[in-house]
Each structure stands twice: as C-alpha cells, then as structure tokens.
Amino acid sequence: xxxxxxxxxxxxxxxxxxxxxxxxxxxxxxxxxxxxxxxxxxxxxxxxxxxxxxxxxxxxxxxxxxxxxxxxxxxxxxxxxxxxxxxxxxxxxxxxxxxxxxxxxxxxxxxxxxxxxxxxxxxxxxxxxxxxxxxxxxxxxxxxxxxxxxxxxxxxxxxxxxxxxxxxxxxxxxxxxxxxxxxxxxxxxxxxxxxxxxxxxxxxxxxxxxxxxxxxxxxxxxxxxxxxxxxxxxxxxxxxxxxxxxxxxxxxxxxxxxxxxxxxxxxxxxxxxxxxxxxxxxxxxxxxxxxxxxxxxxxxxxxxxxxxxxxxxxxxxxxxxxxxxxxxxxxxxxxxxxxxxxxxxxxxxxxxxx
Numbered sequence: 001x002x003x004x005x006x007x008x009x010x011x012x013x014x015x016x017x018x019x020x021x022x023x024x025x026x027x028x029x030x031x032x033x034x035x036x037x038x039x040x041x042x043x044x045x046x047x048x049x050x051x052x053x054x055x056x057x058x059x060x061x062x063x064x065x066x067x068x069x070x071x072x073x074x075x076x077x078x079x080x081x082x083x084x085x086x087x088x089x090x091x092x093x094x095x096x097x098x099x100x101x102x103x104x105x106x107x108x109x110x111x112x113x114x115x116x117x118x119x120x121x122x123x124x125x126x127x128x129x130x131x132x133x134x135x136x137x138x139x140x141x142x143x144x145x146x147x148x149x150x151x152x153x154x155x156x157x158x159x160x161x162x163x164x165x166x167x168x169x170x171x172x173x174x175x176x177x178x179x180x181x182x183x184x185x186x187x188x189x190x191x192x193x194x195x196x197x198x199x200x201x202x203x204x205x206x207x208x209x210x211x212x213x214x215x216x217x218x219x220x221x222x223x224x225x226x227x228x229x230x231x232x233x234x235x236x237x238x239x240x241x242x243x244x245x246x247x248x249x250x251x252x253x254x255x256x257x258x259x260x261x262x263x264x265x266x267x268x269x270x271x272x273x274x275x276x277x278x279x280x281x282x283x284x285x286x287x288x289x290x291x292x293x294x295x296x297x298x299x300x301x302x303x304x305x306x307x308x309x310x311x312x313x314x315x316x317x318x319x320x321x322x323x324x325x326x327x328x329x330x331x332x333x334x335x336x337x338x339x340x341x342x343x344x345x346x347x348x349x350x351x352x353x354x
Contacts, residue, residue: 033060033063033064034064036060037057037060037061037064040053040056040057040060041057044057051077051080051081054073054074054076054077055074055077055081055082055084055085055088057073058070058073058074058085058088058089058092059088061073062088062091062092065095067092067093067095067096068092068096070088070089070092071089071092071093071096071098071101074086074088074089074092075089078105078108083109083112083113083116086105086106086108086109087109087118087119087122089105090102090105090106090109090119090122091122093105094122094125094126094129097129099126099127099129099130102122102125102126103123103126103127106119106122106123106126107123110123115146116146117142117143117144117146117147117150117153118143118150120139120140120142120143120146120153121139121140121143121150121152121153121156123135123139124136124137124139124140124143124153124156125156127139128156128160133160136156136160137157137160139153140153140156140157140160141153141157144157144178148178148182148183149182149183151179151183154175154178154179157171157175158172158175158176158192161175167199169196169199169200172192172196173193173196173197173200176189176192176193176196177193179192180193185212185216186216187213187216187217187220188220190209190212190213190216190223191213191217191220191222191223193209193213194206194209194210194212194213194222194223194226194227195222195226197209197210197226197230198210198226198229198230198233201233203230203231203233203234204230204234206226206227206229206230206233207227207230207231207234210223210224210226210227210230211227214227221247221250221251221253221254221256221257222254222256222257224243224246224247224250224251224257225244225247225254225256225257225260227243227247228240228241228243228244228247228260229244229260231243232244232264240264241264244257244260244261244264245261247260247261248260248261248262248277248280252280252284253284254284255281255282255284255285255288255291258277258278258280258281258284258291259277259278259281259288259290259291259294261277262274262275262276262277262278262281262291262294262298263294265277266278266294266297266298271298271299271301271302272298272302274294274298275294275295275298275299275302275304275307278291278292278294278295278298279295281294281295282295282311282314286314287318288318289314289315289317289318289319289322290315290319292311292312292314292315292318292322293311293312293315293319293322293325295307295308295311295315296308296311296312296315296325296326296329297325297329299311300312300329300332305333305338305340305341305345308329309341309344309345309348312325312326312329312345312348312349312352313348313352316349316352320352320353322352323349323352323353326345326348326349326352327349327352329345329349330342330345330346330349333345334346
C-alpha cells in the first residue's frame with residue numbers, strides 16, 4: 001500500500017511541471033492581447049449580434065494600435081453603440097488622422113447630447129488637425145462650458161494661444177486663471193501662470209505667482225528659473241542672479257535652468273563659469289541648440305577650440321540658423337591666423353547651411 005502511494009506521488013511530481021494550473025482547473029484564461037482577440041472572435045462567431053462583444057474586440061484592437069480594425073468593426077454597429085464606444089471610434093479615427101470620419105462620429109454623439117464635453121473636445125482636435133482654428137476654438141470653448149473641470153480642452157486652447165506669433169499672453173493668462181478657479185490650485189497650473197507672467201513682462205505678478213508655485217511644489221525647476229527672470233525684469237539683479245544660480249545648481253537635469261544661468265554669466269563676461277553651465281545644459285538636453293551654441297561661444301572665447309568645434313557642429317545640427325555664428329567664429333580664426341584650426345572650422349562651417 002505504501003509503495004503504491006509513493007508511486008502516485010512520484011507520478012504527480014513528474015506531471016505537474018508540464019501542466020498549467022488553469023488546465024488542472026479545467027479552464028484556459030487568455031494571457032495576451034492576441035489570445036483575447038482570438039477568444040472574442042470565437043465568441044462573436046457564436047453570437048454575431050452581441051454588440052458588447054464587438055465593442056470589447058474593438059477595444060482590444062485599439063490597445064494593440066490596430067486602429068483600422070477598430071473603425072471597420074464599430075461603423076458596422078454604429079446604430080447600436082453607446083457613448084463610450086462612439087468615443088472609441090472617434091479616437092481611432094484621430095489616431096489615423098481621418099478627421100472627416102472623426103467629425104461624423106462625434107456629431108452623432110452631439111445630436112444625442114448637446115452638452116457632451118468629450119465630444120466637443122475631440123471635435124476641437126479634429127478641426128485643429130484640419131487647420132481650422134476658428135472651429136477648433138469654438139468647440140474647445142463649448143467643451144469647457146459643458147464641463148469646466150475637464151482638462152484636455154484647456155490644454156489644447158493653451159497650446160493654440162501659445163503657438164500664435166506672437167503668443168497671446170492675455171488669453172493664456174485668463175485660461176490659466178480659469179484652470180485654477182475651476183480645478184483648484186494645482187502646482188502645474190500655478191507654474192503655467194508663473195511662466196506666462198514672466199514671458200509677458202508682468203514681472204511683479206510673475207514673482208508672486210512663481211513664489212506661490214514653489215511653495216506648492218518646490219521641485220518644479222521652471223518656477224525657480226522664471227522667478228529669477230521676473231526678479232531680473234524688476235531690476236533686482238543681485239537677487240535674480242542668486243536665484244538663477246540656485247536653480248541651476250539644484251536642477252542639473254533642467255536645460256532651461258542651466259541655459260538661463262549660463263546666459264546670464266556670459267552676459268557678465270564670465271565665459272569660464274558660463275561654459276560649465278552650458279555644458280551641463282547640453283547634457284540635460286542633447287538636442288538643445290541654444291545650450292550647444294552657448295557652449296560653443298564661451299569655449300571659443302577662452303580658446304578651447306576643440307570643444308568649440310564640437311559644440312558649433314551640434315548647434316548647427318539642431319538649428320541651421322546657427323550657421324551665421326559658426327561662420328563668424330571661422331572668420332575670427334582666419335583673421336587671427338590660428339592656422340591649426342582654420343581649416344577644420346572652415347570645412348565644418350561650410351557644411352552648416354540653411
């Protein structure tokens with residue numbers, strides 16, 4: 001009897017590693033997106049009129065970024081779809097940049113509910129993609145009116161105002177204040193107001209809003225930099241310099257902080273110190289043309305031509321407008337008869353064209 005039990009125990013030990021727990025339980029649960037898709041297809045084959053299953057399948061296709069299949073599935077069921085399914089359809093068209101179909105789907109929603117804030121917000125996106133700013137603006141505003149606590153249309157409007165030439169700081173300030181009033185004093189909203197005030201030259205308001213941001217969240221690097229810039233704008237140069245230095249030293253991964261303090265030092269003719277901050281700025285953001293240019297001009301100024309050449313090349317790589325500064329440096333070398341570097345600068349600067 002004992003030997004028979006031992007044999008059974010041995011058999012279980014041998015078999016178990018090759019049998020999944022789900023098999024023992026008599027069920028198989030799909031473990032991947034593709035498994036779920038195949039399982040849903042099988043269920044739909046048994047019950048082709050089950051809209052709920054069709055929407056679940058569309059959601060799986062959306063998760064896998066197979067947006068075309070989402071649209072093909074859902075349009076066939078359009079009269080049976082609920083709000084969330086139509087929003088999914090619109091988002092799939094958005095991902096495919098099919099703005100006409102996107103608008104058609106969203107108008108279907110708005111015809112049922114003229115206060116559908118998500119539909120208005122997505123319509124704004126569609127018109128933005130069509131480069132119709134008037135219609136986009138109108139729909140974003142309708143989205144905010146329908147739900148003042150829904151964030152996406154605020155962000156989209158902010159981007160529209162910011163991308164104008166020049167940026168519409170007046171509207172941006174109103175929008176940022178609306179976000180604070182309607183959704184609370186979140187650090188990111190305060191930081192945006194701080195940035196707007198600084199860039200618009202309303203420096204006293206900038207100092208106040210930047211300080212409030214820092215009090216809310218001291219880890220927002222841009223708020224410290226904008227505080228320093230607002231102080232500088234008010235003529236408080238010593239406080240500004242100390243604030244910008246602290247920002248640069250505290251946030252080595254902020255290109256904005258490194259560049260801003262480096263630029264201040266360069267204006268003060270402190271090229272050796274400025275070069276250090278521009279270098280850290282180029283490391284924080286290797287594609288920052290301005291930090292590379294700052295590193296180029298300051299290293300060139302102290303005759304570190306090897307560093308300057310690399311920096312000028314990168315400054316030009318990320319912004320062809322820096323070709324002018326590169327050629328100017330080449331001319332200085334030629335006039336100064338620094339023969340060792342003239343040829344290298346000439347050939348590299350000639351390759352830097354608009």
